[in-house]
Amino acid sequence: MPRTAEEFLSPPSVPEDCYVSSSVYTDPDLYAEEEEKLLRRTWKFVCHVSEVPNIGDYRTHDWTGVPLVTVRSPDKKVRTFVNSCSHRGSRVVRYPAGNMKHMTCFFHLWEYDLYGNCTYQTRDEGYEAHGPTKEQAGLREVRTDTFCGLVFMNFDGNAAPLREYIGETATAFESIFGENDFEIFHLNRTHMKGNWKAWFLTNCDFYHEWGHQVNRSTNLTSPDYHDRPWRLNHAQGHGYTARKLDNEPFVVQYKNYKGWKNRDGLVLRGLQPGELVLTDLFPNTSVFMRTTCVRINHSTPYGPDHTVMEERGLGIKGESEADRRQRAKEFTQVWGPYSRNGAEDVAFVEESHRCQEFGANKYDVISRNEPIGDGLQRPQSDAYVRLFYDKWGDYMGRPANNPKNLMTAAE
Amino acid sequence: MTISDDQIKNLIYKSCRLLDAEEFDDYLDLYTEDFEYKVTNYSPEIKSDQEWMDANRAELKGLLANVPLHFRLLGSFMRHATVYDIERNGADTANALTYVTIYYTTPEGATSVWAVGRYHDKIDVSGDTPLIADRNMKLETREVGIGTHLPM
Ligand code: FES
Ligand SMILES: [Fe+2]
Numbered sequence: 001m002p003r004t005a006e007e008f009l010s011p012p013s014v015p016e017d018c019y020v021s022s023s024v025y026t027d028p029d030l031y032a033e034e035e036e037k038l039l040r041r042t043w044k045f046v047c048h049v050s051e052v053p054n055i056g057d058y059r060t061h062d063w064t065g066v067p068l069v070t071v072r073s074p075d076k077k078v079r080t081f082v083n084s085c086s087h088r089g090s091r092v093v094r095y096p097a098g099n100m101k102h103m104t105c106f107f108h109l110w111e112y113d114l115y116g117n118c119t120y121q122t123r124d125e126g127y128e129a130h131g132p133t134k135e136q137a138g139l140r141e142v143r144t145d146t147f148c149g150l151v152f153m154n155f156d157g158n159a160a161p162l163r164e165y166i167g168e169t170a171t172a173f174e175s176i177f178g179e180n181d182f183e184i185f186h187l188n189r190t191h192m193k194g195n196w197k198a199w200f201l202t203n204c205d206f207y208h209e210w211g212h213q214v215n216r217s218t219n220l221t222s223p224d225y226h227d228r229p230w231r232l233n234h235a236q237g238h239g240y241t242a243r244k245l246d247n248e249p250f251v252v253q254y255k256n257y258k259g260w261k262n263r264d265g266l267v268l269r270g271l272q273p274g275e276l277v278l279t280d281l282f283p284n285t286s287v288f289m290r291t292t293c294v295r296i297n298h299s300t301p302y303g304p305d306h307t308v309m310e311e312r313g314l315g316i317k318g319e320s321e322a323d324r325r326q327r328a329k330e331f332t333q334v335w336g337p338y339s340r341n342g343a344e345d346v347a348f349v350e351e352s353h354r355c356q357e358f359g360a361n362k363y364d365v366i367s368r369n370e371p372i373g374d375g376l377q378r379p380q381s382d383a384y385v386r387l388f389y390d391k392w393g394d395y396m397g398r399p400a401n402n403p404k405n406l407m408t409a410a411e
Numbered sequence: 412m413t414i415s416d417d418q419i420k421n422l423i424y425k426s427c428r429l430l431d432a433e434e435f436d437d438y439l440d441l442y443t444e445d446f447e448y449k450v451t452n453y454s455p456e457i458k459s460d461q462e463w464m465d466a467n468r469a470e471l472k473g474l475l476a477n478v479p480l481h482f483r484l485l486g487s488f489m490r491h492a493t494v495y496d497i498e499r500n501g502a503d504t505a506n507a508l509t510y511v512t513i514y515y516t517t518p519e520g521a522t523s524v525w526a527v528g529r530y531h532d533k534i535d536v537s538g539d540t541p542l543i544a545d546r547n548m549k550l551e552t553r554e555v556g557i558g559t560h561l562p563m
Contacts (some may be wrong), residue, residue, distance in 0.1 A: 051457065059456070096456045166491070186458045188463070191554060213480045259466075259473015329465040338464040340452050340474075343558035344482045397499060 011363060011401065017386050019366035020400040022356040025364075026193035028388045030403055031156070031304040035064040038283060038395040040155040043165050044072050044241045045285040045298040049149045050183040051358075052078055056099045056114060062300055063153070069103070070144065070151060071115040078146060081116045082138040086132070092139075103139075116141050133167065148177035150287075170235045172240035172279040173287050179269035182294060185328055186313030188336050194203060194349035196284055196301035197356055199309055202345050203278075203286040203297060204239065206379035207368060211348060214340045217256045219276075224250070229376035230383050236392030237282030239384040245372065249275040252290070257340075263291040266327055280384065282359065293331040305353060311335055313319060342382075363401075414505075414536035420494045422541045423509050423532065430562065435475035441529035443542045444468060450563050452528075452550040463550070464562060470555050473560065481560050488525060489514045490559070503537040504544065511548070513563060526552035527563065 012019045024030060040063075047059045047070060058071040060083055067083040070093040074261065085092050085105040092105045093113065102119065103112040110343070111120035117136035121127060144153045144180065145162040148170070152162050159165070192199065202208060209215035219225055227244045244250055251274035255262045264273045268289065271277065288295040294314040299307045313331040315324055334341050355361040370381035377383035389400040422441060442448070448471055449513040466474060472515040496508040508529060513519035515525035535544040548563045 097458055143524070184457050185459075186461050187454050187552065189456075190556065190558065209510060211475055211482055213482070257473065258476050259470040325462070325465065328462045332463055332465065337465050337553075338479065338560075338563070339557045340477075343484060343560055345484060346557040347484065394562060 003338065004239050006393040009362060010208070012365055012367075014365065014367040015153050016220060016399070016401050017390065018382070019363045020389055021403055022359075022362055022364055024389075024400050024403055025198055025353060025356050026304050026380055027404070029332075029396075030396075031301070032221065033396060034327065036394065037397070039064050039301070041395065042155050042156075042160055042283050043145075043154045043159070043162050043281075044153040045281075045296065046080065046144070048149040048184050048296065048314060049078070049151060050314075050317065051097065052151070054099065056101060057097075058093060058100060059097050060095065062302075063155075065302070066203050067091050067156075068142065069151070070153070071100070071114055074340050078144055078151055079114075079116065080142040081112075081312050082142065084139075085137065086118060086137040087108060087121075110137070110141055112290055119402065121203050141221055148174055149182055150285075153215070162173075165236055167236050167238065168280065169231075169236070169238035169240055169279060171231070172242045172277055173289065176268060176270035176277070176289060176294075181317045183317040184312055185315045185324060186311070186331055188311050188342075190309045190311075190337065190342075190346055192307050192309060192346050193305055194295065194307055194346075194353035195304055196299045196307045197388075197392070198282070198349045198352060199299050199307055199345075200284040200286070201258050201385050202348055203288075204280045204384045204388065205382070206241070207382070208348060209380075212344055214257055218252050218254050218260075222253055226370070226378050226380065227372065228379055229372050229374075230379060230381065231376075232384060238280060239324040239387060240279040241379050242277040245374070245376070250277075252276050260333065261329060264324055266292040266330075268292060282388065290330070290334065295331065295335050305357065307349075311342070414534075414541045416497050419497055419505060419507055419536070422534065423494055423507060423530065424492060426543065426546075427511070428490045431487070432491055433478075433561075435478070439468070439472060439475070441543055442468065442546075443544045446543060447545045448562060449547045450550060451547055452540075452553050454553070466562075473517050474560070475562075478560050484557055484559050486515060486517045486522050489516065490560075490563075492530070494552065499535075499536075503535065505533055505534045505536050505541075507532040511563070524552075525552055526555055528552065528563065 044063050052072045055074050060069050070080045071085040073079050087110050090107040092103045109122045113119050116139040118134040147162050228241045228250045230239050245400040247392040249272040251389045255261045267273050295313040299309045301307050306410050315327040332339050336342050366382040366385045368382040369380035372378045393399050426441050448466050451462050454461050491512045491549050492509050494509045498506045513525040514522050515524045528548050531547040533545040535542045
């Protein structure tokens, strides 16, 4: 039966943690608050260590509107600095990647070393009277740490250390990253008209596998497809799905997609042929292992409705050209702008956003419940999405189903 | 019979027209049996070339057969190509360089540039009609919005 206007505007008749207000995807004030309370207080994925292997190697990126540069310093530690000159604010490093001996601002040629110290001010006698001295003009350093070759940063000096933050969720990938010497071979970025949470939760929503022809043919045809539980990290808001309850690997039947073969060769150490393992780290980093290759996915939001998704592929360092080509081929069968799934996932997010943007869809329903025993839930359950919004509520001090309830707050 | 430069150009232009029209079977007929098809680009982020699509006949055939089953970008593409250079490699093969601009038109009729790139083709000229033995679409454009299931 179609809904009346009143029904349409009312919250869905499901428990309170089973829906969210669409305003969490569209409201500029909530987005500004997210930047302050959540995005600047959690660990943000920056790059893989193979992108900065040598002293002086750098990557530029942005977070919460702040330009950043991550560089390997002469002591070999990877550091991140706000990429804005202490003089008049110009961006200092302009290329996405490269190698540098020091950082020279192109505007008035101030210079910084790879520890962020200001080492040169053009005609510095002009600063003798009023300063600032070089000592006072270093770049702002941002906390940076590495786990399993993944570089993360955090604006919040008081946040828990990265290792503690990832917690037991590392189970799903720590040993695989330990056994394989990974190196990046693929990177793509996509601007999308949609919210960063919607993108991340698409990675965490296995119910949407029905929307992908690849998953319909290679996953859903597998009889034990539904037997993998979500392993949830309630303290930090992460989750992963890996082995089934009986500890057998979940194996994807790639051969069921026309023209493809099963993934029996080039299997990453620690995985079985065809095995699929997925990890989602709050608030927006996903690590996927599809037998022969690793995908690291995260996004950089620029507003409630502008998200830049970034996708990396990892292979084995030093492998033969033929092996690398096969690995890259298998990666881009599923992921990337000309892949089967990549093009679909972005459209899923944009099509939802289009309806949420002007209020055509007030609520996002996340009520799926698929118990699998031992208090665990199947991947097609919304258990992880609910956990995500529970954490979101903790950081924001607001419930996601009613984030701007001025009426209740006044009482 | 020697294959002329015009025949090679017509082959390349036909590959654009058939792909625009999504006449996939006829499109595949323009290739040799054991061709290799790639979409590549240079990434300044990782400072190396990378492949975004890499398919042989069986893989490309499977992929094109699956296209109607996928959730797809709506609208259409129009490829505008100019063959800049044809170089003979002895009697049996030739290399062709083609500049390609791909326009995308939404279902509402709004057109924008989707991508620009260059076809680096190896053409088999040993038979009565030329065939594409290898195609590498080297993209300049790396930002393509939601992306597509189609070869370029
Ligand atoms: S703004 Fe950088 S030197 Fe002046
Ligand atoms: Fe997906």
